[in-house]
Structures are given as structure tokens and as C-alpha cells.
Amino acid sequence: MTELLQYVLSGVTVGAVYALVALGFTIIYNASHVVNFAQGEFVMLGGMVTFFAWQAGLPLPLAAALAIVAAAAVGVALNKFAVERARGAPVVSLIIITIGASIFLRGGAQLVFDKQLHRFPSFSGDEPITVGGATILPQGLWVIAGAAMVFASLYVFFTRTLTGKAILATANNRVAARLVGINTDYMMTLSFALSAAIGALAGVLMTPITLTSYDLGVAYALKGFAAAMLGGMGVPAGALVGGLLLGLIEAMTAGYVSSVYKDAVAFIVILAVLFAMPQGLFGGKSTDRV
Amino acid sequence: MRLSSKHLTLLVLLAIILLAPLGFPSNFYYRIGSLIFVNGLAVTGLVILIGFAGQISLGHAGFAGIGAYACALGPQYLGLHPAFAMLLGTALSAALAWLIGRPILRLQGYYLAVATLGFGILVSMVLANEASITGGPDGHEVPELGLRKLIETIGIHLSNAQFWYAFSGLFLLAGTWLALNLYDSPSGRALRALHDSEIAARTVGVDVARYKLFAFVLSAVYASLSGSLLALMNKFITPDAAGFLHSVELVTMTVLGGAGSVPGAVAGAALLTMLPQVLTVLQDYEHMILGLIMMLVMIFLPAGLVPSMSRLLRGRA
Numbered sequence: 001m002t003e004l005l006q007y008v009l010s011g012v013t014v015g016a017v018y019a020l021v022a023l024g025f026t027i028i029y030n031a032s033h034v035v036n037f038a039q040g041e042f043v044m045l046g047g048m049v050t051f052f053a054w055q056a057g058l059p060l061p062l063a064a065a066l067a068i069v070a071a072a073a074v075g076v077a078l079n080k081f082a083v084e085r086a087r088g089a090p091v092v093s094l095i096i097i098t099i100g101a102s103i104f105l106r107g108g109a110q111l112v113f114d115k116q117l118h119r120f121p122s123f124s125g126d127e128p129i130t131v132g133g134a135t136i137l138p139q140g141l142w143v144i145a146g147a148a149m150v151f152a153s154l155y156v157f158f159t160r161t162l163t164g165k166a167i168l169a170t171a172n173n174r175v176a177a178r179l180v181g182i183n184t185d186y187m188m189t190l191s192f193a194l195s196a197a198i199g200a201l202a203g204v205l206m207t208p209i210t211l212t213s214y215d216l217g218v219a220y221a222l223k224g225f226a227a228a229m230l231g232g233m234g235v236p237a238g239a240l241v242g243g244l245l246l247g248l249i250e251a252m253t254a255g256y257v258s259s260v261y262k263d264a265v266a267f268i269v270i271l272a273v274l275f276a277m278p279q280g281l282f283g284g285k286s287t288d289r290v
Numbered sequence: 291m292r293l294s295s296k297h298l299t300l301l302v303l304l305a306i307i308l309l310a311p312l313g314f315p316s317n318f319y320y321r322i323g324s325l326i327f328v329n330g331l332a333v334t335g336l337v338i339l340i341g342f343a344g345q346i347s348l349g350h351a352g353f354a355g356i357g358a359y360a361c362a363l364g365p366q367y368l369g370l371h372p373a374f375a376m377l378l379g380t381a382l383s384a385a386l387a388w389l390i391g392r393p394i395l396r397l398q399g400y401y402l403a404v405a406t407l408g409f410g411i412l413v414s415m416v417l418a419n420e421a422s423i424t425g426g427p428d429g430h431e432v433p434e435l436g437l438r439k440l441i442e443t444i445g446i447h448l449s450n451a452q453f454w455y456a457f458s459g460l461f462l463l464a465g466t467w468l469a470l471n472l473y474d475s476p477s478g479r480a481l482r483a484l485h486d487s488e489i490a491a492r493t494v495g496v497d498v499a500r501y502k503l504f505a506f507v508l509s510a511v512y513a514s515l516s517g518s519l520l521a522l523m524n525k526f527i528t529p530d531a532a533g534f535l536h537s538v539e540l541v542t543m544t545v546l547g548g549a550g551s552v553p554g555a556v557a558g559a560a561l562l563t564m565l566p567q568v569l570t571v572l573q574d575y576e577h578m579i580l581g582l583i584m585m586l587v588m589i590f591l592p593a594g595l596v597p598s599m600s601r602l603l604r605g606r607a
């Protein structure tokens with residue numbers, strides 16, 4: 001029982017990060033129907049910029065804020081210089097463009113920073129907290145609380161504020177949104193900034209546990225992407241459930257089957273779900289042309 | 291008699307393969323040439339899948355990995371001659387593509403992308419983790435093909451680099467010949483029809499599922515052969531051959547030159563294979579430049595280099 005609880009705790013911690021990355025995918029997908037393969041690079045930027053700013057003498061909270069702003073700026077640039085210009089391009093082109101952006105950012109990070117693994121201190125110490133025989137790191141609680149806060153405030157943002165509703169309107173029907181006076185280009189820019197900031201926050205929260213390096217983006221992009229697919233692409237609640245589910249599947253596999261093949265099992269489960277329910281767990285009926 | 295563009299393409303390719311060595315100052319250039327041909331072969335397969343049939347795969351390096359490791363493991367465990375191991379790997383790739391193709395190809399767009407990506411990652415994961423059989427991340431050695439020795443007995447002396455240049459060039463020629471013929475054949479027309487509109491293709495009687503599967507299996511065979519050739523040429527193989535980055539590279543080569551065009555694919559393979567060699571001068575910037583090229587081409591030349599340029603030339607004429 002204790003064992004199971006332990007796996008659940010670590011699964012939820014990792015799953016919360018996957019959920020944040022998946023949420024980033026979801027926001028951009030909704031705004032532009034682009035799956036942004038550079039999403040993992042925002043996570044990397046969050047961790048790397050925070051570390052180097054902190055090492056340069058900035059207090060940790062300020063360094064983290066700087067990292068989130070920097071990632072948001074990169075997200076805006078990605079939209080302005082690449083995605084917006086390729087509007088209407090086929091899916092294959094968009095996949096290549098965002099993968100290109102991801103390789104570009106990784107190469108840039110390797111150049112500007114370095115190739116080492118880095119870690120900055122946990123926010124509230126490294127003394128494990130015991131929960132019913134199992135343990136969780138205080139930083140794990142930070143991750144879970146951070147993810148919960150992001151999801152809650154985004155819910156409020158999208159349902160209670162005019163800007164949030166304008167983004168939803170843009171996602172739903174671009175032309176109609178423009179007809180009622182919404183600046184759709186600005187909404188897209190905002191979506192990219194938001195999604196990058198969320199990714200960077202995930203990186204900031206996770207770095208004290210998993211360390212950061214210039215090349216960790218691919219892994220997070222894949223997991224976040226898989227989580228978003230599992231939940232149903234474009235559905236925020238799906239991102240949350242998909243992320244947590246993926247984290248749990250991984251933790252259980254690592255615990256009961258094989259830690260080497262935890263990634264493999266996660267993928268196999270996702271493929272199985274996709275074959276049974278091609279739109280994911282929460283996705284509605286497809287509106288795409290068949 | 292006017293040459294069809296198919297024959298013209300093949301002739302130009304043959305001329306390039308034959309004439310390029312005249313300007314080669316060293317064996318190093320033969321090696322780059324062979325790398326281009328080997329990549330070009332895999333990319334030609336992807337032209338059939340992406341360019342003709344309109345289906346994406348981000349996992350084709352997985353098939354290349356199967357082809358490569360067949361040449362490494364077949365001789366060691368089954369005592370096969372490397373050439374037979376290569377055939378076995380090809381058969382294995384084709385069978386696997388046939389097996390997973392049917393369910394996977396029901397998915398579309400991003401979903402298909404992630405499914406194929408998952409397949410590629412699974413293959414590279416098995417190759418990296420089953421270290422007791424495959425040698426793990428350290429890689430595995432591959433035996434000599436022995437064909438060079440054989441043709442030496444009939445009096446043709448080639449250096450190792452020259453042999454691989456000629457041998458992989460032959461494979462590329464055969465591969466492009468097949469792809470170009472397919473393009474004009476009824477099957478090729480069916481593939482291109484389902485690329486434009488699956489519904490329309492189905493209405494005129496094209497068995498969409500069957501043709502998608504056909505393109506997938508055929509492109510897997512190309513990738514597998516390319517992987518085998520690479521393994522035999524390097525006499526060493528690591529799981530990177532099956533890795534995600536290699537899959538992405540192959541797709542990038544395909545769309546860089548022009549996914550719908552066979553000569554474009556070869557040009558794309560040539561450019562992206564040569565680039566890192568040229569860029570060793572700027573080694574630190576290599577990834578940034580690679581990423582930048584991928585973005586710029588897709589934004590400004592969405593049809594790819596070769597179709598865009600030929601349209602430009604035709605416009606002038």
C-alpha cells in the first residue's frame with residue numbers, strides 16, 4: 001500500500017509538469033491550430049535562464065520572473081516571425097517549422113549558456129515530508145500547487161475576462177471574431193506568450209528536482225504532446241487529466257514493470273487510447289474534414 | 291525523340307554520380323557522396339509517403355535502425371552473410387510496417403505524426419536498452435560486406451570509399467527509378483488522388499486504406515535499405531540511427547528539396563548532408579543554422595527548393 005502511495009505521489013508530481021506543458025500545447029493549438037513542437041524549449045528556457053540569472057547574483061524569485069518573461073518574449077517572436085507568416089500552410093510544414101524552431105532554440109541555448117546539467121535550490125528545503133508512510137519533497141508540493149494555481153487562474157481568465165473570451169472566440173472562428181471587432185492577431189500573440197510563460201514556469205518549478213540542461217526540451221515536448229493527445233487536443237481539462245494520467249502510468253510502470261521502459265509503456269497506452277478514441281479522452285467529435 | 295522528364299531526371303542523376311568524382315580531391319569526398327546517396331534513398335521513400343500519399347511519418351528512422359541492426363546482429367547470431375542479413379532486415383521492416391501500418395494510418399495529421407513518432411522512439415529505445423544483444427548506446431560493429439573483395443578478383447580495384455560511392459549510387463538510382471515509375475503508374479495516381487482528397491479518391495473507387503498501407507510499407511523498405519547501407523559502410527552502428535533526430539532530419543530533407551518531387555528529395559538530402567561538413571567551421575552554430583534553414587524554407591518556399599526553382603526558371607523561359 002505504501003509502495004502504491006509512493007508511486008502515486010511521484011506520478012502526480014511529474015504529471016503536474018506534463019499537464020502544464022500539455023496546457024501550453026492546448027492554448028497554442030486552440031488559437032492557431034498549430035501543434036508547437038518547440039513547447040519543450042520553453043520549459044528548458046525557464047530552468048536555464050533562472051539558473052544563470054540566479055548564479056549572476058539575482059535573488060531566485062526575481063530570476064524566475066525574468067526567465068518567464070524571457071520565454072514569453074521568445075514565444076511572441078516565434079509567433080511573429082514564423083507561425084504567423086506560415087498561416088494556411090499544410091500540417092507537415094507547420095510541424096517542420098516548429099521542430100526547426102525547437103532545434104534553433106536548443107542550439108542557441110547551448111551557445112549562450114552551456115552543455116552542463118544545472119540545478120538551483122528548492123524553494124523550501126529538501127527535507128522529505130512523510131505522507132502515510134510514503135514521502136514527497138517540498139518542491140513536489142510546489143509543483144503540484146503551481147500547476148493547480150495555473151489551471152485555476154486560466155479557468156477564471158477564459159470564463160470571466162473579456163480578453164479570455166476574445167481568445168476563445170478567435171479559436172472558435174477567426175473571421176467571426178474579427179467581424180465583431182476582436183484583434184485576432186493580438187489574441188494569437190497573447191496565446192503564444194501565455195503558453196510560453198506556462199512552459200517556463202513548469203521548468204522553474206521542476207528544475208530543483210530533475211535538473212535542467214539545454215537539451216531537455218525534446219523529452220518534455222514529447223510527454224506534453226502525448227498528454228495533450230491523451231486528454232484530447234485543444235481541451236484544457238484534457239491537458240490536466242492527460243498529464244496526470246501520463247505521470248501516473250509512468251510512475252506505475254517504473255515501479256512495477258521496468259524503469260527503463262517507462263517511456264515505452266506510456267507511448268503504448270497512448271497509442272491504444274488513440275486507436276480506440278482517436279479524439280482523446282475529452283475531445284469532442286472532430287470538426288476536421290475527414 | 292523527346293525525352294520524358296522521368297528519363298531526363300534519371301540521366302541527370304546518373305551524369306552527376308558519374309561526373310562528380312572528376313572533381314574529387316580526396317577520398318573524403320567519396321564518403322560525403324555515399325552519405326548523400328544513402329540519405330537520398332531513405333528520403334526518396336519518404337517522397338512516396340509524404341509527397342505522393344500525403345501521410346507524415348516522424349518515425350522512419352526506426353525502420354532505418356531495423357535495417358542497420360539486422361546487418362549487425364544477423365551475422366553475429368544467425369551466422370548470416372551481411373547481404374542476406376540486409377534482405378532479412380528489409381523483410382522485417384516491411385512486415386512490421388504492414389502490421390502497424392493498418393491501425394496507425396487510420397490516424398491523420400498530428401495524430402499520425404505522434405503515432406509514428408512513438409513507433410520510432412520504441413525502436414530506438416529497445417536498441418539502446420537491450421545492451422546484452424545490441425551493445426546498447428555504445429553501438430555494435432558490423433561485418434564487412436565483402437563485395438569489394440569479390441569485384442577485385444575480376445580485376446576492378448576500388449578504394450573502400452570509391453566502392454561505397456558506386457554501390458550506394460546504384461541503390462539510389464534504382465530507388466529513384468522505381469519511385470519515378472510509380473509516380474506515373476495507376477498506383478501512383480491513386481496515391482496522389484488520396485493526397486488531394488481522401489473522400490474524392492474513395493468516391494472514384496480507390497481503396498484508400500490499401501494504398502496508404504502500400505506507400506507506408508514501400509517507404510519503410512527504402513528506409514530499411516538505407517539504414518543497412520549506412521551500417522555496412524560505417525562498419526559500426528549506434529541506436530542514434532533509429533533516433534528521433536534522424537527521423538526529423540529525413541523528413542526535413544524531404545520537404546527541403548520538395549516533398550512531391552524525387553529530384554527535389556535527392557537535392558534536399560545532398561544539401562542537408564553536406565551542410566554539417568561545411569559548417570564544421572562554425573560548429574557551435576550548426577544546430578542554430580539547421581533550425582533556421584528548416585524554418586526559412588518552410589515559410590518562404592513551402593513547395594521546397596527544387597519545385598520552387600523550376601517554377602522560377604519556367605517562368606523566365
